[in-house]
Amino acid sequence: MQITWVTALLNWFQLHQRELPWRQTKDPYAIWVSEIMLQQTRVETVVPYYRRFLERFPTVEHLAKAQIDEVLKLWEGLGYYTRAKNLHRAAQVIQQEYQSVFPRSHSEVLALPGIGDYTAGAIMSIAYGQPFPAIDGNVLRVIARLQLVQKDISLPQTKTEVAAFLKGVFPLEQASDFTQALMELGALVCLPMTPKCTLCPIQVHCQAKQRNMQQELPIKSKKTLPKREKRYLAIIQQGDKILMNKRPMAGLLGGLWEFPGVESKNKQDFVQNFKRQFGLTIIPKVHKLDTSHVFSHRIWEMKVYHSELVSGEVTTAADLHWIPIDQLNTIAIPSAFQKIKDSLLLGGKLC
Protein backbone atom coordinates (compact mmCIF):
# COMPACT_ATOMS: atom_id res chain seq x y z
CA MET A 1 0.00 0.00 0.00
CA GLN A 2 1.49 3.26 -1.14
CA ILE A 3 1.72 6.00 1.47
CA THR A 4 -0.73 8.78 0.68
CA TRP A 5 0.21 12.43 0.60
CA VAL A 6 -2.10 12.96 3.56
CA THR A 7 -0.12 10.53 5.68
CA ALA A 8 3.17 12.01 4.53
CA LEU A 9 1.92 15.48 5.45
CA LEU A 10 0.74 14.34 8.87
CA ASN A 11 4.08 12.66 9.58
CA TRP A 12 5.92 15.81 8.56
CA PHE A 13 3.70 17.92 10.81
CA GLN A 14 4.46 15.72 13.82
CA LEU A 15 8.17 16.37 13.31
CA HIS A 16 8.29 19.98 12.17
CA GLN A 17 5.34 21.88 13.61
CA ARG A 18 6.15 25.05 15.49
CA GLU A 19 5.34 25.36 19.16
CA LEU A 20 2.62 27.98 19.29
CA PRO A 21 0.61 29.05 22.32
CA TRP A 22 -2.74 28.03 20.82
CA ARG A 23 -1.41 24.53 20.12
CA GLN A 24 -1.30 23.81 23.84
CA THR A 25 -5.09 23.77 24.16
CA LYS A 26 -8.28 22.35 22.70
CA ASP A 27 -10.42 24.98 24.39
CA PRO A 28 -12.69 26.18 21.56
CA TYR A 29 -12.69 29.70 23.03
CA ALA A 30 -8.91 29.92 22.91
CA ILE A 31 -8.77 28.38 19.42
CA TRP A 32 -11.41 30.88 18.31
CA VAL A 33 -9.49 33.88 19.64
CA SER A 34 -6.34 32.70 17.89
CA GLU A 35 -8.11 32.16 14.57
CA ILE A 36 -9.68 35.62 14.62
CA MET A 37 -6.33 37.24 15.41
CA LEU A 38 -4.61 35.22 12.69
CA GLN A 39 -6.92 36.46 9.94
CA GLN A 40 -4.69 38.29 7.46
CA THR A 41 -2.07 38.56 10.18
CA ARG A 42 1.25 36.78 10.62
CA VAL A 43 1.85 34.31 13.41
CA GLU A 44 4.78 36.22 14.92
CA THR A 45 2.69 39.38 15.11
CA VAL A 46 -0.19 37.60 16.81
CA VAL A 47 1.67 35.71 19.55
CA PRO A 48 2.12 38.60 22.05
CA TYR A 49 -1.42 39.87 21.43
CA TYR A 50 -2.81 36.39 21.95
CA ARG A 51 -1.00 35.93 25.27
CA ARG A 52 -2.18 39.29 26.62
CA PHE A 53 -5.74 38.70 25.46
CA LEU A 54 -6.06 35.24 27.00
CA GLU A 55 -4.50 36.45 30.24
CA ARG A 56 -6.99 39.30 30.50
CA PHE A 57 -9.98 37.36 29.13
CA PRO A 58 -9.41 33.68 29.96
CA THR A 59 -13.01 32.65 29.22
CA VAL A 60 -15.99 33.66 27.11
CA GLU A 61 -17.63 35.15 30.19
CA HIS A 62 -14.68 37.41 30.96
CA LEU A 63 -14.79 38.71 27.39
CA ALA A 64 -18.58 39.05 27.33
CA LYS A 65 -18.69 41.33 30.35
CA ALA A 66 -15.77 43.52 29.25
CA GLN A 67 -16.07 47.06 27.94
CA ILE A 68 -15.52 47.33 24.18
CA ASP A 69 -12.98 50.11 24.75
CA GLU A 70 -10.78 47.76 26.73
CA VAL A 71 -11.07 45.08 24.06
CA LEU A 72 -10.04 47.61 21.42
CA LYS A 73 -7.12 48.74 23.57
CA LEU A 74 -5.84 45.17 23.66
CA TRP A 75 -6.28 45.05 19.87
CA GLU A 76 -4.40 48.34 19.36
CA GLY A 77 -1.95 48.02 16.48
CA LEU A 78 -3.25 44.67 15.26
CA GLY A 79 -5.57 46.14 12.62
CA TYR A 80 -8.96 45.12 11.21
CA TYR A 81 -10.64 46.35 14.37
CA THR A 82 -14.03 44.97 13.33
CA ARG A 83 -12.56 41.63 14.33
CA ALA A 84 -12.33 42.77 17.94
CA LYS A 85 -15.86 44.17 17.92
CA ASN A 86 -17.30 40.97 16.43
CA LEU A 87 -15.32 38.87 18.90
CA HIS A 88 -16.81 40.84 21.76
CA ARG A 89 -20.35 40.68 20.34
CA ALA A 90 -20.07 36.95 19.67
CA ALA A 91 -18.93 36.37 23.26
CA GLN A 92 -22.11 38.08 24.44
CA VAL A 93 -24.18 35.93 22.08
CA ILE A 94 -22.50 32.79 23.45
CA GLN A 95 -23.15 33.96 27.00
CA GLN A 96 -26.82 34.67 26.39
CA GLU A 97 -27.81 32.04 23.82
CA TYR A 98 -25.51 29.20 24.88
CA GLN A 99 -25.04 29.83 28.63
CA SER A 100 -21.36 30.64 27.97
CA VAL A 101 -20.69 27.19 26.49
CA PHE A 102 -19.05 27.49 23.09
CA PRO A 103 -21.43 25.95 20.48
CA ARG A 104 -20.50 22.56 19.03
CA SER A 105 -22.31 22.47 15.70
CA HIS A 106 -20.91 23.87 12.47
CA SER A 107 -24.03 25.88 11.69
CA GLU A 108 -24.11 27.48 15.14
CA VAL A 109 -20.42 28.35 15.01
CA LEU A 110 -20.73 29.75 11.48
CA ALA A 111 -23.63 31.96 12.56
CA LEU A 112 -21.55 33.87 15.13
CA PRO A 113 -20.51 37.37 14.08
CA GLY A 114 -17.01 37.50 12.62
CA ILE A 115 -16.93 33.78 11.85
CA GLY A 116 -17.00 32.82 8.18
CA ASP A 117 -16.28 29.63 6.27
CA TYR A 118 -12.60 29.58 7.12
CA THR A 119 -12.85 30.23 10.86
CA ALA A 120 -15.82 27.88 11.31
CA GLY A 121 -13.85 25.11 9.62
CA ALA A 122 -10.78 25.84 11.69
CA ILE A 123 -12.67 25.72 14.99
CA MET A 124 -14.65 22.60 14.07
CA SER A 125 -11.56 20.69 12.99
CA ILE A 126 -8.91 21.98 15.39
CA ALA A 127 -10.98 22.22 18.58
CA TYR A 128 -13.55 19.47 17.95
CA GLY A 129 -11.70 17.11 15.60
CA GLN A 130 -14.45 17.18 13.00
CA PRO A 131 -13.72 16.96 9.25
CA PHE A 132 -14.55 20.50 8.15
CA PRO A 133 -11.95 22.05 5.86
CA ALA A 134 -10.45 25.43 6.75
CA ILE A 135 -9.38 27.12 3.55
CA ASP A 136 -7.12 30.12 3.94
CA GLY A 137 -4.46 31.61 1.69
CA ASN A 138 -1.94 28.94 2.70
CA VAL A 139 -4.27 26.06 1.91
CA LEU A 140 -5.32 27.55 -1.42
CA ARG A 141 -1.68 27.87 -2.41
CA VAL A 142 -0.75 24.34 -1.30
CA ILE A 143 -3.72 22.73 -3.05
CA ALA A 144 -3.38 24.89 -6.16
CA ARG A 145 0.15 23.54 -6.57
CA LEU A 146 -0.58 19.98 -5.49
CA GLN A 147 -3.58 19.64 -7.83
CA LEU A 148 -2.47 22.08 -10.52
CA VAL A 149 -5.43 24.39 -10.01
CA GLN A 150 -5.05 26.94 -12.78
CA LYS A 151 -8.11 29.02 -11.97
CA ASP A 152 -7.99 32.30 -10.11
CA ILE A 153 -7.97 31.38 -6.41
CA SER A 154 -9.79 34.58 -5.52
CA LEU A 155 -12.90 33.27 -7.29
CA PRO A 156 -15.45 31.80 -4.84
CA GLN A 157 -15.90 28.84 -7.17
CA THR A 158 -12.26 27.85 -6.78
CA LYS A 159 -12.62 27.76 -3.02
CA THR A 160 -15.73 25.59 -3.35
CA GLU A 161 -13.83 23.10 -5.48
CA VAL A 162 -10.89 23.00 -3.09
CA ALA A 163 -13.34 22.40 -0.23
CA ALA A 164 -14.88 19.45 -2.07
CA PHE A 165 -11.45 18.01 -2.76
CA LEU A 166 -10.39 18.30 0.88
CA LYS A 167 -13.58 16.72 2.17
CA GLY A 168 -12.77 13.68 0.04
CA VAL A 169 -9.36 13.14 1.65
CA PHE A 170 -10.01 14.27 5.22
CA PRO A 171 -8.49 11.85 7.79
CA LEU A 172 -11.41 11.39 10.19
CA GLU A 173 -9.27 10.52 13.20
CA GLN A 174 -6.81 13.37 12.70
CA ALA A 175 -8.90 16.28 11.54
CA SER A 176 -7.16 18.75 13.84
CA ASP A 177 -3.66 17.87 12.72
CA PHE A 178 -4.64 17.77 9.05
CA THR A 179 -6.06 21.29 9.07
CA GLN A 180 -3.04 22.65 10.90
CA ALA A 181 -0.58 20.65 8.80
CA LEU A 182 -1.88 22.12 5.55
CA MET A 183 -1.47 25.64 6.87
CA GLU A 184 1.89 24.90 8.46
CA LEU A 185 3.18 23.52 5.17
CA GLY A 186 2.09 26.70 3.43
CA ALA A 187 3.71 28.85 6.11
CA LEU A 188 7.04 27.01 6.34
CA VAL A 189 7.65 25.19 3.05
CA CYS A 190 5.17 25.92 0.28
CA LEU A 191 6.04 29.62 0.32
CA PRO A 192 4.43 32.08 -2.10
CA MET A 193 7.48 33.29 -4.03
CA THR A 194 10.22 30.74 -3.43
CA PRO A 195 8.78 27.42 -2.27
CA LYS A 196 11.27 25.06 -0.60
CA CYS A 197 10.26 22.06 -2.65
CA THR A 198 13.31 20.00 -1.68
CA LEU A 199 12.09 20.06 1.92
CA CYS A 200 8.49 19.27 1.04
CA PRO A 201 7.06 16.00 2.38
CA ILE A 202 4.59 15.75 -0.51
CA GLN A 203 6.81 16.90 -3.37
CA VAL A 204 6.44 13.59 -5.22
CA HIS A 205 2.66 14.16 -5.28
CA CYS A 206 2.84 17.78 -6.37
CA GLN A 207 1.60 18.29 -9.92
CA ALA A 208 3.02 21.79 -10.09
CA LYS A 209 6.50 20.54 -9.21
CA GLN A 210 6.28 17.75 -11.80
CA ARG A 211 5.77 20.46 -14.43
CA ASN A 212 8.10 22.98 -12.76
CA MET A 213 5.21 25.40 -12.35
CA GLN A 214 5.56 26.13 -8.62
CA GLN A 215 6.38 29.77 -9.27
CA GLU A 216 3.35 30.33 -11.51
CA LEU A 217 0.82 29.03 -8.99
CA PRO A 218 -1.47 29.99 -7.49
CA ILE A 219 -3.05 32.38 -9.96
CA LYS A 220 -4.45 35.42 -8.22
CA SER A 221 -6.07 38.48 -9.71
CA LYS A 222 -4.50 41.85 -8.91
CA LYS A 223 -6.13 44.02 -6.34
CA THR A 224 -7.04 47.59 -7.12
CA LEU A 225 -4.51 50.22 -6.14
CA PRO A 226 -5.08 52.18 -2.96
CA LYS A 227 -6.44 55.70 -3.27
CA ARG A 228 -4.34 58.60 -2.10
CA GLU A 229 -5.94 60.98 0.38
CA LYS A 230 -4.52 64.23 1.65
CA ARG A 231 -5.41 64.58 5.28
CA TYR A 232 -4.79 67.52 7.60
CA LEU A 233 -4.58 66.90 11.34
CA ALA A 234 -4.85 69.39 14.19
CA ILE A 235 -2.90 69.09 17.40
CA ILE A 236 -4.74 71.27 19.86
CA GLN A 237 -3.36 71.59 23.36
CA GLN A 238 -4.66 73.22 26.50
CA GLY A 239 -2.16 72.90 29.28
CA ASP A 240 -1.37 69.23 29.77
CA LYS A 241 -4.34 68.11 27.73
CA ILE A 242 -4.79 67.41 24.08
CA LEU A 243 -7.97 67.27 22.04
CA MET A 244 -8.63 63.77 20.70
CA ASN A 245 -11.52 62.43 18.62
CA LYS A 246 -13.07 59.02 19.01
CA ARG A 247 -13.99 57.79 15.55
CA PRO A 248 -17.52 56.44 14.99
CA MET A 249 -17.83 52.71 15.67
CA ALA A 250 -18.70 51.89 12.05
CA GLY A 251 -16.20 52.31 9.24
CA LEU A 252 -12.47 52.80 9.01
CA LEU A 253 -10.66 52.55 12.36
CA GLY A 254 -14.08 52.49 14.02
CA GLY A 255 -14.06 53.16 17.75
CA LEU A 256 -10.41 54.11 17.83
CA TRP A 257 -8.96 57.50 18.74
CA GLU A 258 -7.37 60.00 16.40
CA PHE A 259 -5.85 63.42 16.33
CA PRO A 260 -8.82 65.27 14.86
CA GLY A 261 -8.35 65.51 11.12
CA VAL A 262 -10.14 65.95 7.83
CA GLU A 263 -9.49 65.17 4.20
CA SER A 264 -8.53 68.47 2.57
CA LYS A 265 -6.86 69.87 -0.54
CA ASN A 266 -4.96 72.66 1.18
CA LYS A 267 -4.64 74.68 4.36
CA GLN A 268 -7.69 76.90 3.78
CA ASP A 269 -9.77 73.86 2.87
CA PHE A 270 -8.50 72.30 6.10
CA VAL A 271 -9.93 75.08 8.27
CA GLN A 272 -13.30 75.00 6.48
CA ASN A 273 -13.66 71.22 6.57
CA PHE A 274 -12.57 71.13 10.19
CA LYS A 275 -15.30 73.60 11.08
CA ARG A 276 -17.89 71.52 9.21
CA GLN A 277 -16.76 68.20 10.67
CA PHE A 278 -16.08 69.17 14.28
CA GLY A 279 -17.82 72.51 14.68
CA LEU A 280 -14.62 74.17 15.79
CA THR A 281 -12.80 77.16 14.31
CA ILE A 282 -9.06 76.66 14.38
CA ILE A 283 -5.98 78.48 13.18
CA PRO A 284 -3.18 76.19 12.00
CA LYS A 285 0.00 77.66 13.49
CA VAL A 286 3.03 75.41 13.25
CA HIS A 287 3.46 72.79 10.53
CA LYS A 288 4.81 70.08 12.79
CA LEU A 289 5.38 67.11 10.49
CA ASP A 290 4.31 65.18 7.42
CA THR A 291 3.68 61.47 7.62
CA SER A 292 1.93 58.87 5.53
CA HIS A 293 0.13 55.67 6.32
CA VAL A 294 -0.74 52.85 3.92
CA PHE A 295 -3.95 50.86 4.36
CA SER A 296 -5.14 48.07 2.07
CA HIS A 297 -7.25 50.38 -0.09
CA ARG A 298 -6.15 53.83 0.99
CA ILE A 299 -3.05 55.92 1.55
CA TRP A 300 -3.24 58.78 3.99
CA GLU A 301 -0.77 61.56 3.34
CA MET A 302 -1.03 63.51 6.55
CA LYS A 303 0.03 67.05 7.33
CA VAL A 304 0.08 67.76 11.04
CA TYR A 305 -0.41 71.30 12.36
CA HIS A 306 -0.20 72.55 15.88
CA SER A 307 -3.35 74.62 15.90
CA GLU A 308 -5.00 77.24 18.03
CA LEU A 309 -8.60 76.73 19.06
CA VAL A 310 -10.55 79.95 18.49
CA SER A 311 -14.17 79.10 19.09
CA GLY A 312 -16.95 76.73 18.35
CA GLU A 313 -19.62 74.35 19.45
CA VAL A 314 -18.75 70.69 19.09
CA THR A 315 -20.91 68.94 16.50
CA THR A 316 -22.85 65.81 17.33
CA ALA A 317 -20.98 64.05 14.55
CA ALA A 318 -17.77 64.33 16.51
CA ASP A 319 -16.76 62.71 19.78
CA LEU A 320 -14.08 65.05 21.06
CA HIS A 321 -12.44 64.74 24.45
CA TRP A 322 -9.61 66.49 26.28
CA ILE A 323 -7.10 63.77 27.14
CA PRO A 324 -4.20 64.41 29.50
CA ILE A 325 -1.01 63.70 27.59
CA ASP A 326 0.18 61.23 30.19
CA GLN A 327 -3.04 59.26 29.64
CA LEU A 328 -2.73 58.90 25.88
CA ASN A 329 -1.48 55.37 26.49
CA THR A 330 -4.83 54.37 28.03
CA ILE A 331 -6.89 54.86 24.86
CA ALA A 332 -6.73 52.79 21.67
CA ILE A 333 -4.79 54.70 19.02
CA PRO A 334 -4.18 52.97 15.68
CA SER A 335 -0.73 52.70 14.12
CA ALA A 336 -1.52 55.45 11.63
CA PHE A 337 -1.13 58.00 14.44
CA GLN A 338 1.60 56.41 16.53
CA LYS A 339 4.38 58.40 14.90
CA ILE A 340 2.50 61.60 15.68
CA LYS A 341 1.88 60.52 19.25
CA ASP A 342 5.57 59.69 19.69
CA SER A 343 6.67 63.08 18.39
CA LEU A 344 4.27 64.72 20.81
CA LEU A 345 5.55 62.78 23.79
CA LEU A 346 9.18 63.45 22.87
CA GLY A 347 8.57 67.09 22.13
CA GLY A 348 6.94 67.78 25.47
CA LYS A 349 4.14 70.16 26.12
CA LEU A 350 5.25 73.28 24.31
CA CYS A 351 6.21 72.41 20.77
Add this chain to the structure above:
DNA sequence: AATCCGGGGTC
Protein backbone atom coordinates in the same frame (compact mmCIF):
# COMPACT_ATOMS: atom_id res chain seq x y z
C1' DA B 1 -18.81 39.45 -7.76
C1' DA B 2 -16.75 43.63 -6.03
C1' DT B 3 -15.51 46.52 -2.34
C1' DC B 4 -14.29 47.75 2.23
C1' DC B 5 -11.55 46.96 6.24
C1' DG B 6 -5.07 47.46 8.97
C1' DG B 7 -0.81 46.54 9.71
C1' DG B 8 3.57 44.63 9.18
C1' DG B 9 7.13 41.40 7.24
C1' DT B 10 9.69 40.06 3.18
C1' DC B 11 11.97 40.22 -1.09
Add this chain to the structure above:
DNA sequence: GACCCAGGATT
Protein backbone atom coordinates in the same frame (compact mmCIF):
# COMPACT_ATOMS: atom_id res chain seq x y z
C1' DG C 1 7.73 49.46 -4.18
C1' DA C 2 5.13 44.82 -4.79
C1' DC C 3 3.43 41.04 -2.62
C1' DC C 4 1.52 38.52 0.98
C1' DC C 5 -0.61 37.11 5.20
C1' DA C 6 -4.56 31.13 9.70
C1' DG C 7 -10.80 36.43 5.98
C1' DG C 8 -15.55 38.41 6.94
C1' DA C 9 -19.31 41.56 6.14
C1' DT C 10 -21.78 44.25 3.12
C1' DT C 11 -23.81 45.54 -1.11
